[in-house]
Amino acid sequence: MSTRALIVDPSAPEHIGFGTLPEPVAGPGQVLIEVSHASLNYADLNNARNGRIPAGAPVGLDAAGIVLQAAADGSGPAAGSRVVLFADGAFAERVAVDTSAVAEVPDGVDPAQAAALPTAGLAALRSLRAAHTGPGKRVLVTGASGGVGRYAVRLASRAGAHVIASVGSLARGDGLAEAGADEVVVGLDDIREPVDIVVETVGGPHLVTAWRLLAPGGNLQSVGWTSGASAVFPPYATVGPPKTLTSYVNEFAAADDLAELVRLVADGGLVPEIGWRGSWERFAEAADALRSRRVAGKAVFDLPSHR
Template identity: 85%
Template sequence: MSTRALIVDPSAPASIGLGEIADPVAGSGQLLVEVVHASLNYADLNNAVSGRIPAGAPLGLDASGIVLEAAADGTGPAAGARVVLFADGAFAERVAVDVSAVAEVRDGVGLAEAAALPTAGLAALRSLRGAGIAPGKRVLVTGASGGVGRYAVQLASRAGAHVIASVGSPARGDGLAGAGADEVVVGLDGVKEPVDIVVETVGGPHLVAAWELLAPGGSLQSVGWTSGEPAVFPPYGTVGLPKTLMSYVNEFGAADDLAELVRLTAEGALVPGIGWRGSWERFAEAADALRGRRVAGKAVFDVKPQA
């Protein structure tokens, strides 16, 4: 038996192709999930060419679906439950995942919206937490029109911070004021006062400029690097009053934080932005739109046609 999946295929454009993998079998402490939706991240595009995921193996980190088989040890959601998951190999029709990788999706939250939560939502939630988000803090979010950025704007605003959303063009700022941004700026020239926290998703010269805006005692969370450009600091650029540049990567075992993101979405405090949606057979189109920064928010695949 086999199941379809988006796999690493070095012979395909961008090394991503639809293929077949062995039907998954749930091990101890695992669920078998039928995937209904999945969402695409820059990390998936990088994983296709970096060698981290071997040729023939499934890509993907974010998905939502229905539990086909509950965990044999009695932990986790029951069969038939709607769930969201954050785990390697999520771009497949069926996946076996650890109970610690899933959270139930509450009534009122669509599975497409749930699939848009994991990578970007976890990065925003955890980076702000790590930076010490609190009422009154000045928070700069770079690349604020992207998946992580939109979530960071909403979560920082909800925490009572003064939120500055930086985007690449005026059009990319659409909707950010409504999401909670107190200021929407193009680039960083419009930021006139120091900030306490930076959620930095662009990298390159943008990261250097954001570092220079950081107040003493502040924290820059380096969450992404969509520019693909090097960051070159001027001499003594990192010498001075204490402030912190933190490297960031999403860690697995995210059930509790996934449940928090679902709860906030159910309550209307977090609104997943879906800027592209279509069949996973159109993955090349979605990848091109993501690379070209033509997706406001998240790109979501429909894996199960009738969903």
């Protein structure tokens, strides 16, 4: 028996194509999950090209589905539970993952919304937590129209911060004021007052300018680099009153934080925004839309049911 998956294929567009893998077998601390939905990230596209995921191996980090087999050691959710997961190789019909990588999805939360949470939601939640976001803080979110950005706007606003959402065009700013942004700006040139925290997702010149805008004692969380451009700091840009630039990477074993995110969705405190949705057969279309920045929020795949 085998399972169909999106795998690294250097001959395919984006180096990702369909293939078949041996049926996954769950270890003692793992659950076997039938995947119903998955969400595409820049990281998935980059991992297929940068060698992190070898040729023939499955790609993907974010998915939701149903537990087919509970963990033999008694940990994790029971068979039949609806779950969200954050783990390598998520773009497959069935996956075996550690129980530390999954959280149960509450009733009333659409599994497509749950699948849109892990990579972007965790990056927003954890970076804002590390920067000590709270009432009275001025928080700048760059690339605010993307997946991480939209979550960061909502979470920072929920924490009581004054949120400035920076986007590439006026159209890309649609919905951000309703999500909690106090200011929506195009680029960074119109920001006059220093900010205490930056959730930086664009990289390149944006990163350099955001660093200049950071107040003494402030913190910049470098979460992404969607521009692909180099960041060139002018002389003495890093000499002066203390402030910090923190590199960020999403760590696995995210069960507790995933559970917090889906609870926020269930309570209405967080709204996953899905800007593209379709069958995983349309992967190439979704990848092109994401690369071209035509997706506001997240791109979500529907996988066929075999039940």
